[in-house]
Amino acid sequence: MMLTRTIVLAAAACAAAAAGAGLSAQGPRTVWDGVFTATQAERGWKSYVDQCSTCHGAEMKAGAGAPSLAGPEFQFSWNKKSVGELFDYAQNYMPPGQAGTLSSQQYADIVASVLRGNGFPASDGSELPAARTDLDTIAILAAKP
Numbered sequence: 001m002m003l004t005r006t007i008v009l010a011a012a013a014c015a016a017a018a019a020g021a022g023l024s025a026q027g028p029r030t031v032w033d034g035v036f037t038a039t040q041a042e043r044g045w046k047s048y049v050d051q052c053s054t055c056h057g058a059e060m061k062a063g064a065g066a067p068s069l070a071g072p073e074f075q076f077s078w079n080k081k082s083v084g085e086l087f088d089y090a091q092n093y094m095p096p097g098q099a100g101t102l103s104s105q106q107y108a109d110i111v112a113s114v115l116r117g118n119g120f121p122a123s124d125g126s127e128l129p130a131a132r133t134d135l136d137t138i139a140i141l142a143a144k145p
């Protein structure tokens with residue numbers, strides 16, 4: 001009886017260790033991993049200029065009573081949050097009074113351009129997905145890990 005119990009516990013511990021190892025080998029994705037493409041950020045920039053720049057400024061450096069979307073202050077307030085939360089905020093609150101008037105794709109593209117504006121790297125890989133659940137797996141980290 002005691003023996004069986006010990007074996008079961010040991011097996012469970014092994015499974016947990018294996019799962020943990022898998023996670024750390026791959027690591028969680030962050031904005032430093034090249035999570036958008038240059039083309040996407042450029043598309044997003046055009047929408048940003050049309051829809052957001054009147055308040056957030058021609059260079060994302062604040063204006064018209066709206067906070068900066070690029071630079072240390074922005075990075076401080078979003079540090080350790082997910083790209084999903086940023087996407088969600090933009091989609092649900094921006095532009096004020098007209099939230100959700102853009103397509104999910106447009107919001108994702110704008111988020112890509114905001115990431116670019118903060119100096120996070122583009123890559124030749126895949127674009128930033130336009131779904132909150134996928135974006136929740138990508139962490140915003142102000143400092144390179």
Ligand code: HEC
Nearest residue numbers: 051052054055056065066067074077089090094095096110
């Ligand atoms: C009419 C002016 C206006 C427009 C247009 C506008 N915003 Fe904003 N935005 C604001 C204001 C004001 C705040 C601050 C809201 C608050 O603190 O409650 C804000 C906050 C934000 C924040 C949070 C910033 C932070 O550091 O927490 C994000 C992200 C954002 N806006 C994105 C966008 C995007 C993307 C667009 C275009 C689709 C947009 N905004 C268009 C006025 C605007």
